[in-house]
Amino acid sequence: MSQSSRVHQAKAISVTRERSLAAAMLLSAIIVFWGTVAAHAQDVIKSHGISTFGELKYAEDFEHLSYVNPDAPKGGEMSLALVGSFDSMNPYSRKGSGGALSTVMYESLLTSVGDEIGASYGLLAESIEYPADKSWVTFYLRPEAKFSDGSPVTTKDVEFVYNLFLKEGLTSYRAVLSTQVEKVEIIDEHTIKFYFQEDAAKREIIQTVGGLPIFQSSWFEETGAILDESRLTTPLGSGPYMRGETEVGRRLTYVRNPDYWGADLPINIGRSNFDTIRIEYFGDDTAAFEALKSGVVRFRIENTSKTWATGYDFPAVSNGTIVQEEVADGTIASGQAFVFNQRGERAKKFGDIRVREALALMFNFEWSNETLFYGLYERVNSFWENSELAATGLPEGEELALLESIRDKLRPEVFTEPAVMSPVSGARKLDRGNLRKASALLDEAGWIVGSDGLRRNADGETLDVEFLERSPSFDRVISPYVENLRALGVNARLNRVDPAQFSELRQTFDYDVITAHEGGGYEPGDGLLQQFGSLTAAESIFNPAGISSEGIDALIEVIRNAETREELHVAVRALDRVLRAEKYVVLQWYKDVHTYAYFDYYRHPDPVAPYDPGYLDYWWVDQDRYQELLASGAIK
Structure with missing residues (x-):
């Protein structure tokens, strides 16, 4: 082989080696890049809910909660008595006495269930996305979610509520919230992202922001209302119930929204069964108890041991019109x-x-x-x-x-x-x-x-x-x-x-x-x-x-x-x-049981959820029994 041939061969080998080295480096870079992408993809979780520890009980395709009756009929009224009064319908202020159930009209991005500890599932949000370190979370709102007037729930409402609570919420709550969230970013009408402070405790931080009640932001803009005030007017919510008749200090009613957007969601099947929820206020417990005996109200949560032990000896109990029931309570004592x-x-x-x-x-x-x-x-x-x-x-x-x-x-x-x-x-x-x-x-x-x-x-x-x-x-x-x-x-x-x-x-x-x-x-x-x-x-x-x-x-x-x-x-x-x-x-x-007395046409699944007795949620009215009592004159 001539010297020129050897030189040519050496150059060819050198070029081949350089090309092989470049190819190897490129391949290595590609592997590193896609490895990083894959690792990132593995770190980011997208789900229909979140659990503090471990897996969620309900899979993404669940049909309904295990403790409800999916065939529970809609209709009838739940009525109960409370002792006291109210002069405000704003439960988020220290000013005034808030009306009972004044939060029932509002929903949140995530919601808890009655048979699972530490779990939250999508409600207004159909899904969430977050990294393993929970440094941020993205909520994807359901496009079909609507307020009671038919207007859509958007990320503008979510951002508004966050800023409202950060500015005007209870001082103790603001102090905590301000140390958790770094910023909020609206990505589009149905996508919003919360970035969390690096040193914030992360274990339940997603559930915290996901649990904020969502109001219609335009209502505040139009009325000039603020959060920290006593008022009887209420912003629109997206929940299954709306405000009904209100008599300040004496009576509150909530009516089921016939056009409720979320009625067919699996998490809502078998729930919100009453057409009306009525709360009657009384000056003392004696009057409240008499309201049950006379049929003015039909359901009583009995918290007085003496009354439970000695007070239910009247005819409506002995003839079966009113029943006393002890329902198991699996919750921690109230302290x-x-x-x-x-x-x-x-x-x-x-x-x-x-x-x-x-x-x-x-x-x-x-x-x-x-x-x-x-x-x-x-x-x-x-x-x-x-x-x-x-x-x-x-x-x-x-x-x-x-x-x-x-x-x-x-x-x-x-x-x-x-x-x-x-x-x-x-x-x-x-x-x-x-x-x-x-x-x-x-x-x-x-x-x-x-x-x-x-x-x-x-x-x-x-x-x-x-x-x-x-x-x-x-x-x-x-x-x-x-x-x-x-x-x-x-x-x-x-x-x-x-x-x-x-x-x-x-x-x-x-x-x-x-x-x-x-x-x-x-x-x-x-x-x-x-x-x-x-x-x-x-x-x-x-x-x-x-x-x-x-x-x-x-x-x-x-x-x-x-x-x-x-x-x-x-x-x-x-x-x-x-x-x-x-x-x-x-x-x-x-005591480790709930004690209830009620007219014998209310029904509930057996057993009830261990952490939520659900008398306002998943109980229902047996219309046949109601009509039977009505025909007999037991109720009027």
């Missing part, structure tokens, strides 16, 4: 409690744990349950009573390790004593043993009994404790408690006011002790910031005690950021333990 308000000047008395503990010792649940409640209730010991989230015994394992990480922010007894249980009393109304314990605690706290039998501090101020209440039926419960406290030297009294006064005093935190529901949910998260967090303690009506604690704040953050159900449960049990150790409240009582 009903007497709550000590620690804000402002009241911190001088209620800020001392010895005072709180002494006052708690004087409530005799055992005597009350036997004498007043006919043995129908169990004592509440935990903020998550009737669930596996309640703390028990001494902390151990992962719970102990979590508590150890913030030991300097907690009371020492959290580690040395079993989870605090509510005080136990004897059969007599005034338990002498608890009286002695309470007396020693108040002596130690500097509240000393004077010659007049009242306790005073070093400044000569009496230990005043006023119970704010609106329900006359609670008199028989609070009055014995007041008597026990007075035996202790406490200047205690019951201040029962009308519902309007109660609402105003509650919203301005002008009370010593109030009855509130302090229980938590199965998958608590951002709501804890408003319920127990320091950030909103000064203004949150959901934190009636004004709880503010670095240790509690730290546990809330762990709960908000828990990535598995196991991590969540450990952290919730730790929070429950700490809350109970602080003795912020006197936990009351609960």
Whole structure:
């Protein structure tokens, strides 16, 4: 081979190698590019719903919810009585007393169901799209979604509502929302994207924005209405019910929209069955009960143990016109409690744990349950009573390790004593043993009994404790408690006011002790910031005690950021333990059934959903039985 041939061959080999190398690099780039695209595609989830942990129960092609009767007939009226009054139809403001069910007209992008924890399914939104890290979410609205006047629900309405709540919502809610969302982008009339703050807790953030009630934005623009005001006018909603006849303070009606856009959605099959829902208001519970007996209303949620045990001995019950039924309740106990308000000047008395503990010792649940409640209730010991989230015994394992990480922010007894249980009393109304314990605690706290039998501090101020209440039926419960406290030297009294006064005093935190529901949910998260967090303690009506604690704040953050159900449960049990150790409240009582009395033409599936009894949702009227009672004269 000649030298020129060798040179030519070498050049050919070189070119071939360069071409092969270029091809390999191109192929590698293509592989990397499509690998990145594939990885991105795998990271982005598009679904008909979202579950906090694990899979959704209902597949995309589900036909109806498992607990409804898909063939339930439409028609008839649901009517029930409430004690109190109303002067506003705006439930999103601290001003005025909102009317019952005043949110029923509004729908959200996502909605929960009654037989699944932590799951939300598309309602106004037909689907959602989000990455695995939940740094953003895109909602795809249903093109057929319409407000009650037939106008379309669009992303303009969604963006408007978000900005409205961010600007004018409850202060505690705004404080949380502002730390979650970075910006909102309308992509088109039916597509909207929420970008979330990088450091925001992401576990339930999609459900939070997806749960905003959607109003018709043009109504606000035309009327000049704002969110934070008391008013009787209401923006249009897209829900199955619309406003009907309203008599301020006395009566509310909602009528089913015959042109409801979502009637045939699988999630709505077998639901919203009543043509009319009517709410009658009464001045006291006696009048409300008489309204059932006379047939003015046909359904009663019985919350008074004495009435349930002794009040249903009238002819309509004995002849079967009205039935009493206990319906299983699978939810966590409400955490009903007497709550000590620690804000402002009241911190001088209620800020001392010895005072709180002494006052708690004087409530005799055992005597009350036997004498007043006919043995129908169990004592509440935990903020998550009737669930596996309640703390028990001494902390151990992962719970102990979590508590150890913030030991300097907690009371020492959290580690040395079993989870605090509510005080136990004897059969007599005034338990002498608890009286002695309470007396020693108040002596130690500097509240000393004077010659007049009242306790005073070093400044000569009496230990005043006023119970704010609106329900006359609670008199028989609070009055014995007041008597026990007075035996202790406490200047205690019951201040029962009308519902309007109660609402105003509650919203301005002008009370010593109030009855509130302090229980938590199965998958608590951002709501804890408003319920127990320091950030909103000064203004949150959901934190009636004004709880503010670095240790509690730290546990809330762990709960908000828990990535598995196991991590969540450990952290919730730790929070429950700490809350109970602080003795912020006197936990009351609960029962694990709903007690209903109603005219025997209402029907429901059996069993009902474990987390939603559904009497306003998926019950229905048996028209044959209704006509039978009507013909017999049992109803008029």
